[in-house]
Amino acid sequence: MMAEKYEIKISGAKDMPPMAASLGKMLVNKTGSWRNIRPLVIPEKCNGCSLCWKFCPDFCINIDGDYPIINYDYCKGCGVCAHECPTEAIVMEEEIK
Amino acid sequence: MRPSHLVGGKTMKTTIPKEELVYSGHLACQGCGATLAMRYTLKALGQNTVYSVPACCWSVIDGPFPYTSLQIPLFHTAFETAASMASGIQAGFAIRGKGDINVVAWAGDGGTVDIGIQALSGMVERGDNVLYICYDNEAYMNTGIQRSGSTPVGAWTTTTPPPHFKKSPKKDMVAIMVAHHIPYTATGNIAYPEDWIKKVNKAKEIVGPKYLQILASCPPGWKHSSEISIEVVRLATSTRKWPLYEVENGNYKFTRMTRKFVPVSEFLKLQGRFRHLTEEEIDVIQLLVEEHWADLCAKAGIENQFADKLEGYTEKVKKHHPQWFHIEED
Ligand SMILES: Cc1ncc(C[n+]2csc(CCOP(=O)(O)OP(=O)(O)O)c2C)c(N)n1
Ligand code: SF4
Ligand code: SF4
Ligand SMILES: [Mg+2]
Numbered sequence: 298m299m300a301e302k303y304e305i306k307i308s309g310a311k312d313m314p315p316m317a318a319s320l321g322k323m324l325v326n327k328t329g330s331w332r333n334i335r336p337l338v339i340p341e342k343c344n345g346c347s348l349c350w351k352f353c354p355d356f357c358i359n360i361d362g363d364y365p366i367i368n369y370d371y372c373k374g375c376g377v378c379a380h381e382c383p384t385e386a387i388v389m390e391e392e393i394k
Numbered sequence: 395m396r397p398s399h400l401v402g403g404k405t406m407k408t409t410i411p412k413e414e415l416v417y418s419g420h421l422a423c424q425g426c427g428a429t430l431a432m433r434y435t436l437k438a439l440g441q442n443t444v445y446s447v448p449a450c451c452w453s454v455i456d457g458p459f460p461y462t463s464l465q466i467p468l469f470h471t472a473f474e475t476a477a478s479m480a481s482g483i484q485a486g487f488a489i490r491g492k493g494d495i496n497v498v499a500w501a502g503d504g505g506t507v508d509i510g511i512q513a514l515s516g517m518v519e520r521g522d523n524v525l526y527i528c529y530d531n532e533a534y535m536n537t538g539i540q541r542s543g544s545t546p547v548g549a550w551t552t553t554t555p556p557p558h559f560k561k562s563p564k565k566d567m568v569a570i571m572v573a574h575h576i577p578y579t580a581t582g583n584i585a586y587p588e589d590w591i592k593k594v595n596k597a598k599e600i601v602g603p604k605y606l607q608i609l610a611s612c613p614p615g616w617k618h619s620s621e622i623s624i625e626v627v628r629l630a631t632s633t634r635k636w637p638l639y640e641v642e643n644g645n646y647k648f649t650r651m652t653r654k655f656v657p658v659s660e661f662l663k664l665q666g667r668f669r670h671l672t673e674e675e676i677d678v679i680q681l682l683v684e685e686h687w688a689d690l691c692a693k694a695g696i697e698n699q700f701a702d703k704l705e706g707y708t709e710k711v712k713k714h715h716p717q718w719f720h721i722e723e724d
Contacts, residue, residue: 305460321461323419331424347406351587352624354429357418360406371418375425376621389621 301325328355332374334389340364342386349378349387410587411437420463422455425620427584427610427627429455431529432464432500434587435608438594441466443496444487446480448510449473450502451536451612452529476501477513481522488523496598499526503544504534506607507565518574518603525597525604528567531612539615546635547682548675550617550667559670563682571605572641580640580649582608585628589638589649596640609636617666629661634687635679639694646694655700658683674714681707 303325306312343364350358350365357371358378365387367378379387415436422429428451436443445468447453453470456463471479480499487495499517501510506528517524533551534540541551543565554560571579578600582590590608597604609630611623618626630636631650635658638650658680662668671679684704691698698704 307460323417323421323457323461323463325461326419326421326457328419345405345407347408350406351408351410352430354422354424354426354623355418355420356414356416356429356433360408360412363405365406368418373424375623376619377425377623380621381624 327370328373329368329370332369332372332392334374334376335369335392336367336372336374336376336378336387337390338365338367339386339388342384344384344386346383348381348383352377352381410434410591413437413440415441415465417463417465419457420455421457422451423612423614423620425611425613425623426451426455427612427623428452428502428529428531430584430587431527431582431590431608431610434584434590435498435500435527435594436464436466438591439466439496439498439598442494443498444483445469446471446476446483446497446499448476448479448501448505449536450505451531452500452502454536473505474509475513476505476510477517477524477526480524480526481517481520484522484524493523497524499524501526501528502535503528503530503532504540504542506530507543507567511570514605515570515574518571518576518605521602523601523603525594525606528605528607529610530607531610531615532564533612533615535612535615546679548668548671548679550670551615556670566686567607568605568641572644574603575644576605576641577602578640578642579605580607581636581638582606583627583631583636583638584608584610585624585631586638586650593640593649615667617669618664622664626661626664629656629664632656633658633661633683634700635661635683637687637690639690646690648690648694648696653699655703674711677707677710677714681711684708 303322305321347360350360355371355373357368359366376389379389416433443466448471476499480497484497533542533545539551540553541560545560547563549560568579580593609627611627613620633656634652639648659676684707688698688704
């Protein structure tokens, strides 16, 4: 996902919204850079329970397909998904930067 | 081998609504339970909702101006005013014929049980049509883990450093709300989102004040690693330290029954904030669990299956009297 497209440029008072209302989405903030370890999905082991999606505190797991797909732009590497997975279909690996 | 039911179809199961009203990119710590509390709540409330949020982690998590993580309007308000701000917003909507909008006061435990309690008490006593939700991480986390009235007995915080760990038990805010004759109040836990969503949906339909309190783990504040964020709060409920129940017009009902005895030490031992506790002190905490459970069973009109535990721990605790906790002599 292109975080840049959500950016709001304020260079002076003329660019300010009429009241202090937040108009931009935090999607601009790619929290994937916080990650030290990275979850890796092993599709063959997935039983389709969606527990990883249900408990991901960063809402960055997509379950529209037939196994979870992690959005590494936002995944902070907390490890909850791997820990909650009942079939060990997600493992945490060293992050390579 | 790939299970056959998964080959080629959209077969991922879900037990909670899929719609997301919170964006990724928010500023919460890794493994933050408060984010899940917000996410599940908005899944139930939907977009016809306005929030009043005082100073707390969530006022930071949401993001700095001019950005937001929520797809609903949120008013940032002063620390002690979540409830009064929400009452005002609701009154404004009602006058303009928009009384159907869900007005929610969303505050931390410090902002609820300590500094915001008089505004909340007034809101409930007046009967304002507001849903007040406290996400309870059991301390003032945003400012660096100071103890609140919701911090459990025995816990380490930066203002209860060794050897002066928290001396008094957690404030029972739900009981305080029941004493206000509130139409609906309930506890929740981020490890049980289905239970929570049911309660939020129920609260949404009730006209008048509603108070919900959801336990949400905080890895830096509770001193546990981020991956066990769900496991740790799940244990809070399975050890009966944080029972799940609701009180509707004064009628108590458990929404999750516990039949198996799991000692409270299972919950405590995962967290650095309780690491210093001695066996005797853990017995005192177990006794508090048994007393609270017995009280809830009596109020719900059901038999206490753990009555023997209450008796056993009362006897045990009488013997050693830890200095940091006041025990009544009989
Ligand atoms: C009147 C006032 N006193 C103190 C503060 C500083 N302050 C901001 S957030 C916070 C802690 C909030 O704790 P809690 O309500 O439990 O929410 P949490 O941060 O734990 O989510 C404090 C003390 C403030 N903003 N206003
Ligand atoms: S590691 Fe944490 S943030 Fe990343 S996908 Fe898993 S649960 Fe979500
Ligand atoms: S300090 Fe705790 S409650 Fe606050 S954002 Fe971090 S994990 Fe969440
Ligand atoms: Mg708090």
